[in-house]
Amino acid sequence: MTPFTALPNNTAAADDAAAPAYTSSELLAAVSCRYLQGTRRVFAGIGLPTLAVALAQKSTSPDIEQVYESGVCGAHPPRLPETIADASLATGAEAILTMxxxxxYVLQGGWIxxxxxxxxxxxxxxxxxxxxIGDWESPDVRLPGSGGAAEVMANSAEVFVVMRRHNPTSFVRELDFCTSPSPRIAREKDPLVPAQGRGVTTVISDLGVLKADETGELCLATVHEGVSAGQVIEAxxxxxxxxxxxxxxxAPTAQELDLLRNxxxxxRVYLR
Structure with missing residues (x-):
């Protein structure tokens, strides 16, 4: 299942010649950037989250402060970092803290x-x-693990998640393994759990955007061009x-695409 029309790497309608072509990763970065507008401090992972924050810094949110797991706060790297320990992150950073x-103090102190x-x-x-993915003892795929994600989930005021692929193996009824539990669910199971945040409020995927309702359940809020609600439900x-x-x-604007590409x-470290 794909959000694209017959035009290669183009989610714009085939009969709209004036619309700029864009890829899925460009769409995800642009949409994520817009949801960050008005945000002050972001604890972002490497990859598309970093790309989205960089776009926000150059467009809608020049004062946004990006925090990295390596201890860098208020990062203003001269180039796109490829890891959380990329040396470029130290250049122009407002602070470098021990983990x-x-x-x-920063994360558990409620500053994110x-x-x-x-x-x-x-x-x-x-x-x-x-x-x-699969059984813990004999998994189909073994992934990097939590890093700081469990603490980010528990202590950020809210959490955004970006997913490159929206399908039934990624958006699941039951996780193969719970790395980062929702604070709401964790508190229901144990009121003493020190989870102060709201958990995931926004999910940006290649098919649309999901938002949490008043119960915390993720529901479909928008669909991308060329995608129906039925397609997202099926996926x-x-x-x-x-x-x-x-x-x-x-859709991504010409200005957003120019900033991302040029x-x-x-x-194209993260753009695909």
Missing amino acids: PVLFG DVGFLGAAQIDRFGSLNSSV TGWPLKVLPGLSVTP EIDPG
Whole structure:
């Protein structure tokens, strides 16, 4: 299942010659950037979250502060970092902290507005799997694991998740392994769990955008061009609800695409 029309790498309608062509990763970065507007501090993972924050810094949110797991706060790298320990992150950073200080005072202190993560699997209440696909003892795929994602999930005011592929093996009824539990679910199971955040409020996938309702359940809010609500429902492993006023996600603008391609990621480190 794909959000694209017959035009290669183009989600714009085939008969709209004026619309710029764009790829799925460009769409995900542009849409994610818009949801970050008005955010002050973002604890972002490497990959598409980093790309989205870089776009936000150069467009809608020049004052946004990006925090990296390596201890860099207020990063303004001269080029797109490829890892959380990329030396470019130190250049122009507002602070470089030890990891105990970062996690103990900045993250657990409640200073992060948005935690921005990726994952291999997500369930209907926003718990994430980034550990294994399949059985723990003999998995089909063994993944990098949590890193700081569990703490980011528990302590950020809210969490955004970006998913490159929206299908029933990624959007699942039950995770193969729960790496980062939703704070809401964790608190229901144990009121003493020190989870202060709201958990996942927004998921940006290659088919559309899901938003959490008042119960914390992820529901369909927008579909991308060329995608129907039925397609997204079919690609989701739980009975996906559709929020009132379902709309079509605005396509990336020419300015967003120019920034992504020519200033932020000309080497296509994350753009595909």
